[in-house]
Amino acid sequence: MEAHDREAFRQAVVNTLERRLFYIPSFKIYRGVAGLYDYGPPGCAVKSNVLAFWRQHFVLEENMLEVDCPCVTPEIVLKASGHVDKFTDLMVKDEKTGNCYRADHLLKDFCREKLEREPNLSEEKRAEFRHVLAVLDDLSAEELGAKLKGYGIVSPDTKNPLSDPYPFNLMFQTSIGPSGNLPGYMRPETAQGIFVNFKDLYYYNGSKLPFAAAQIGQAFRNEISPRQGLLRVREFTLAEIEHFVDPDNKAHPKFSEVANLEFLMFPREDQVSGRSASRIPIGEAVAQGIVNNETLGYFIGRVYLFLTYLGIDRDRLRFRQHLANEMAHYAADCWDAEIECSYGWIECVGIADRSAYDLRAHTDKSGVPLVAHEKLPEPIEVEKLVITPVKKELGLAFKGNQRMVVEALEAMGEKEALELKATLESKGEAEFTVCTLDRVVTIKSNMVTISKEKKKEHQKVFTPSVIEPSFGIGRIIYCLYEHSFYTRPSRDGDEQLNVFRFPPLVAPIKCTVFPLVQNTEYEEVAKCIVKSLTAAGISYKIDITGTSIGKRYARTDELGVPFAITVDSTSSVTVRERDSKQQIRISVDEVASVIKEIIDGLGTWADALWKYPTHSS
C-alpha cells in the first residue's frame, strides 16, 4: 500500500475503534495524557480473551510456574538489572519553551523528509541520508548532537534552537514508604520479578531444570514524546516467559511438534545482504544453525501458532533475527516476531536467549547465589558461610517481628555477613537494616553466629541460561485490529459498512440476541435464550430496539460479534454468521449449546450448516 492509503486505512480502523470504545484516550474529560489509553468494554473483552488464551497456550500447555509480582520496585533491583543506568533515550529540549523531543526522532524525520520531498537531491546526499537512517540506533549523544547541529535541525513546533542531546531515564520514579529514603520505580518489564525469585521457583520445581516461569502484568515507560498511537504508550501489559535451561543442553523434548511449521523467517544474513524474508521450516532453521538452539526454535514455533490462532495474517508476520549491533553482548541469539501494519513492521514479541546474564547480575548484587545443582560423580571439598540466628534471643528482643529479623539475617550476602561479624566482635552490637520492617534495629553478638566452615560438596553448581519470549499484548491487539478489519457495501449499496473478522476465541461479544419485532412473546423468548447463554458463560448483547435487523447486524459486525440470533418465532430462531452472512434455523432449546460448541472450538460453523436447515432472508 502507498503511504497515503496506509494512512487512510489506519484512520478508518482507528475511527471505528474509538467510536465503538475499543479504546479511549485516558482521562479524556481532562483532555487526556499523551501515551495513556483505556481499554473500553469491547477492547477490554478482547484483551481478557487474548490473555486467557495465552495462559491456555503457554502456561497450561507447558505447566509453567505463573507468578504475579508488584509494579513498585525498589531501586536496588533495577540497579542490578542495569535499568537505572542504561534504560535511557537521548533527549533534546526546545531552549525557549522547554518542549522535549527524542533526538533520534528529529534526525530520522529530517532525513526521511529530505529523501521523500526533494527529488533533485544529489545521489551523494541521498546516500548520506540513507546511511544516517541505517546507523541511527548506534549513534552516541555526541554524534547525534553533531548531526543535529550540522543539519541545522531546530524545534519542529517553534523553530527555536535545541539543547545538546542528553540521556533521559524512561522509568517512572517514586519513593517507597514515608521516610523518602527508599527510592523506587514502576517496573519497566515484568521479568525482574521472576529472576529475583529464581531460587524459590527452582526449589518449587523439585530442583529440576528445565522449567519456565511466566508473568502477566503492567509495565511502565515514561516515553519522551509518545507517537504511533496505540503502539508506543507509557503503560502497557506485558506477558513474559523465562525458560531456565542448562546452558550445555538446550534441546527441547517437544521440538518435533513444531519442527515442520513453515513461516516467514528473516535471518541476519538475509537482512545484511538485502534479500527478503523467506519461508523456512523451523526444524530446518535449527538444523542449519540459523536459529541457535531447539528451545529457542520451539518457542518461535509456539509464538507463530499463538499469533495465527488469534487471527494475525500469516503473510504479514515474520520472525526477524537481531543484527549483531542490536543484540546485547551477552545474548546468544534473538528473534523478534514482527507484524506488518499501517505503521510498517512492528516488533510484537521478542524471543531472546539471554544466556546467564540476568541471574548472574542479581547473584552479584544480592549475594544470594541464583544457581542450579547437578549431582557430581565424586564429592569435592569447599568452604561455606554459615549464618545461624539465635531465635530465643531474637524472640525476646523483637517479639512479633522476630521472623522478619531472622529472615533478613539469613538473607545476608557473604561480604555483608563478614562485616557484621567483624562489628559484632569488636563492638558487641551493630546497626542492622530490616527492609521488611522499614527499620534499623540493633543486633547484639548473642543474637547470631556467623562462621566459615569446610563442607563436602556432592553437586556441580552452575547458573542456568534463560530463554525469554516477551509479548507486548497491546501491540499484538492493535495489529490484530488492523488485520481483522474490512469494509463491505450495505445491502442497498449506499454506504460502506465496517466489519472485524475476529475468530470466536477473540471476539469481545460472542453473540447477539435480536427480537425481530417489538412484542412481548419474542422478548420472553429472547430473555430465555439470554439466560441459557449466561449459564453457559457466553457473553452476549441483547438489542430490543425497533431498529431494522440490517442496522442491528451492521452495529454488531463493527464489534466483530461472530453470531447473531434473531428471534422470529417462539419455537426456533435464525442464527447468522458474521462474515459469510449465511443463516440457519435452530430450535430455541438448542441454540445456546450449538453456539457454545463453536465458541469452545468443539464444533465449527460448517458443522452447524450441515446439520441445521439454512434460512434465506
Next chain:
Amino acid sequence: MEAHDREAFRQAVVNTLERRLFYIPSFKIYRGVAGLYDYGPPGCAVKSNVLAFWRQHFVLEENMLEVDCPCVTPEIVLKASGHVDKFTDLMVKDEKTGNCYRADHLLKDFCREKLEREPNLSEEKRAEFRHVLAVLDDLSAEELGAKLKGYGIVSPDTKNPLSDPYPFNLMFQTSIGPSGNLPGYMRPETAQGIFVNFKDLYYYNGSKLPFAAAQIGQAFRNEISPRQGLLRVREFTLAEIEHFVDPDNKAHPKFSEVANLEFLMFPREDQVSGRSASRIPIGEAVAQGIVNNETLGYFIGRVYLFLTYLGIDRDRLRFRQHLANEMAHYAADCWDAEIECSYGWIECVGIADRSAYDLRAHTDKSGVPLVAHEKLPEPIEVEKLVITPVKKELGLAFKGNQRMVVEALEAMGEKEALELKATLESKGEAEFTVCTLDRVVTIKSNMVTISKEKKKEHQKVFTPSVIEPSFGIGRIIYCLYEHSFYTRPSRDGDEQLNVFRFPPLVAPIKCTVFPLVQNTEYEEVAKCIVKSLTAAGISYKIDITGTSIGKRYARTDELGVPFAITVDSTSSVTVRERDSKQQIRISVDEVASVIKEIIDGLGTWADALWKYPTHSS
C-alpha cells in the same frame, strides 16, 4: 479462639502458605520491602480463578461494561476526587532515627496493652482507654498529638521522643513525561477511571440507565508502616463495580432473586446498642428500611453468594453497616462485607451508595457534564456554548496532529472557552495546551469559532447516583486461606498434615497424576492422561518420583488439589477426593472428562461415587 490460639493458627497457615509459595515477600533476595508481596505459582492460580469467577458472577451475569484504565494518573483527576487533599494518615517521626509510625497505631497499641496487661487498672482508667479506642478514627492531628504527649508515648523501637502528628499523603507520587511539569500518582483505587469515562459509557449503553461498569486492576497505597501481613499492603488488586442509577428510582429488576437469602447483618442500631449481628433475610432488611434501597440490597446478596461460593464460611461473614461517623457526608448508605479471621473482623468488600458525589466532582473540575438525560413532556429554552473548530485551517497548521488539537478544543469547559474567545478577539491568537501532544500550540482566530446560542431542550438532565461494590481481592484470598485450612493426623498418627479444602472452582491445581510405581508402562498411561487434561483445559501436576503415594497425597493436599489420579493399571485408574479420602475406579479414557464435569460444576463427586466402583486401599 483465644489470642494465643489465633496467633498459633495464623502461624501454621502462614508457614504453609510461604513454604508452598502461595506468596513470597517481594524482592526477598534483597531482603524485601515492607508491604509488598508476590503471588507464587499456587497463589497466582488461586487469584486468577477468583478473578475469572468474579467476571462470570458479576460482569457476565449483569452484562456490565468492563474497562481497563492505566495506573498512572495525572494530578488533576485525583485533585477532583479529593485524594490529593484528603487521602492521608497521621504520622509521627522518631526525632532521632527518623523512623515513621502511624500516630493512631501507637495510641491504639498503648491503650490495648494497658487494658490487657494491667489487671489492677482502676475502672475509671479502663473506661478512659476504652473510650479512646472507640473514638480513635475521629481524632484530629491536634487531639492525637495531645493524647500521645499526655500518655508519654515514645518511639516503640528506640524510646526516643516523637514529633507531633502530621498528615502524610498515601499516594505514590511520580512525574509524567520528561518535562517534570505534569505531576502524577499511582491510582489509589480503580473507580476514578470509570467515573471520568461516564459520558462515553452511558452513550455506549444506548444512553440508558441503569447500567454498571466494572474494572479489575492494581491500586497503590504508600502505607506508613504496613502491619497485618497480607492484609495491609502497598500494592493490591481491586475489583470495582460502579452501578449508575436514577436517584429517584433505585429499584432493581432482579431483587426478587436474592430477597430470600438470609445471612448475618449488623445494622448501625445494633452496633450502637451493643446487640450482636443477626440473620435477617435481605428482602426484609430492604423492606424495613435497614438497607437503603433494592439495588444496594441486590449487591449485598450477590456479594454474599460470591464469597460463599468461593469457600468463605457463612458463619464468619457478616455485613456491617457504617456508623454515622464512618460514612462520608454525601453517602446515602454503606455496608462492609467483613470476614472473621485470626486478625479479627476484616473489611473485604465495601458496598456503598455514594449518591451523585463522584460524577459531580468531575463535572465541576473538568467542565464536562457527566449527566444522564430523560425526555421532557414539554421542551424548554436554554443558552448553550458552541465550539466549532475550523478543520481546514487546523489541518494546514498542525498536519498529522490536527485531530488531537480539534479534540482538545472541543473538550474545553465553558469558562476556559470564553477566556480563549476573549483572547482571540483581543490579540488574534492565543497559547493553548494540548495535553495529548504534551505541547503548547498557538491558536489563531481563524481556527475556531466560539459562541453562545439559544437552543430548545427536550430532555431533563440529571446526575446519576452511583452504587459501588469494591472488592479487595488479596484480603478475600487471605481470609479464604484461613477458612480453608485444617490439619489431620497422618495415617500412622505421628504427625499433623495440612490441608486446604478449596472448592474445585478455587483450587490452584485441579488434579494430580501419580504413577503408583516407577515403570515405563504407567508413565506412558500418565502422559496420555496428562494430554487429555491439557486438552480439556484442566491444570494438573504430575509427580513421577518414587515417593510413597501417602507422601505424594500429603504434598498436594497442602496445595488444596481436590483430586488425585493414581495410575495403578494400564486400563483404569484410582481417583481420590481430598477431604473424604474416598477413592473410585475410572477407566483411563474417561477420567479426564469425569474430572472436567466436576470442575465445571456440571457434576459432583457424589454423582461420580454413585456411578463408579469405589476402591479401598
